[in-house]
Amino acid sequence: MLTTIREVQIPLLAVMLLGACLAKAWRALRAHGDTARTDPAGLFPAHLQHPITILMFAAELGLGLGLIGTAVTVGHTRPGLPPTIVRTGTALFFFVAVGALNEMRQRRPDSGCGCFGELSGTPIGLRTIARPGLLCASAVATLGLPPLRMPSSPAEAELWLAVLAFELALIAFLSPELGEIMVRLGYSEPCELRRLPVGRTMTTLHASSQWRRYAGQISAAAPSDVWREGCWRFVVYPGSAGGRPVDIVFAVYLQSRRPAIRAAVLDADTDEVLGPTGTRESAVV
């Protein structure tokens, strides 16, 4: 059983290293340049930050591929030198990461670890530091492990999967990035932040019953004012009601389907709120 637990660590470590490597590459490709530093490279002088980022990227890529490449050595039953070097390097990498994150936490408490690129913006906490500690222990556990082999029985395969599931759950618990991923997957931008063209607002307004109700009083082809506050866009048209000049104000809620639309009529000279037909009655519809 102990051997099974140790065997699981190799693919797990490789996936973590390559995942972190890909996430960093994705951020670098999207940012097109010098971005706000939210990783331990930010602790170094400016001229060293870029080389250190590349070094981290290369180390993760090399160790991840190295773990996979040296996991199975055909014809051998004892671990050779290359697997030992790669696994020792992996353990050292995560050991250094623990120290760097701890330093980062003390010097820049509001910065994220940057471990998985832009997903790792959450300030570094004990859980974030515990994760490389766990992975360091995992890498140490693989030292001296013979080449990987397929499970010899269904029971062994089930044990293998159970250990993998448990360890993934433990890593997920220690990963603030998981919450960020969940938010992104189900994210819908609040209406206050959603950029919505004015033309669409006008189309929605012109198709509404409120528009048809007041269209006869509107005296200009174009609105005299349009502005937005949060989830509402306001459109003002000059008009005439009961022989007096009025302003007809529409408020359109900025949502795609069946937006609420309200209207009011105001005396253009006195700003008095009038009824729908220009009378001095309750005006808000």
Add this chain to the structure above:
Amino acid sequence: MRHLADIPRWCDDVTDSASPARFARRSLLRAAVLGRRDESDLSLAATGDGDAGAAASSLTYTVTGRILDVSPHVLVLLTEQGEQRFPLAASAEAWRGGLVSPAALRQGDHAIVRRRVPGGPVVERIWAEIGRVAGTIIERDGRSSLLVDEGPAKGRRIVLIGPEAAGRIQVRFPRLEPGYLIDVIGLKHDGYLQALIPATSQPPYRAGHPPVAPLVSGHVPDPVSGTAIWHEPGEEPENLLGLAYPALDPETSCERAAAAPRACSGELHAVEEHAVDPHTTGCGCVRLPYLSVGSLVRLRNDCTERTRVVPVTSCGATARLFCDRCVTCGTSRKGRIADLTMAAFVELGGALEVGCFNATMMIGH
């Protein structure tokens, strides 16, 4: 039936001084169409000394003007109301490049003063010839001369850093190089600012790459906390109570004008490559709901606990580039949420030479 081609006609040209009445009327129209619920929001936002509109337009603590005469006991200012005399409190302090006695101020200086009590005659603080430049360094000439781009709404300023202030500023702004941000306070001169005080610590990133704000689910939190700063009046009236808001509706405000490409060639091109249009760098490190010029917000100075309803009067997109905190009283949340006019900043109890205060803003939605 209606022509969408006409839509840009009513875009918020924030430099257009001919239409302030249109902007001021928006809060009234909004209250009319959204009904009693939002009217109550506005009355909640008012400070209790009148309706929201009045609360938003009157200065009770602050006076601006040009110094006609000053003695240890009396300050004479030329204001919009004409010549006004203000007795100086025994503890009155003045700033002119540093803390000085009021008698050290000079005739002809432009001054902004704060009364001890609202509407009272006695003055407790005076700032003379104070200025501020916040933006992206786009050119450096030698060790002490910088050209700073304050964004499409404010233009470009020259900043000179004298040897007496160089050490103090470089501690907080280690990268005085094109492409990096700067925010300094100092003395205004013809055509340039003499930088004396760093207004913040330099963000470690290049101006064009501010951090991304966390995603917001549901609705944007209201109220929102962060940093309030101030800016020089520029084209605005000196005694304007207002704020430059970092998130004006991009469909109807300054962002449209800013999107126009700038013509440049030769040496100018080298300068332009460092210029950053804040409208293209995302929302900055705080997500704020879109508003328009004329919208009213309730702003509280968390340090003095003074609150005012302040109208949005201009575009403050450059504030998005600064992902910093204010430490005037405790540590604020990250991000600039309001770029106040000088008058509004002083009215809310801020000290101009400090540069910021921890603020809470209620938008009322």
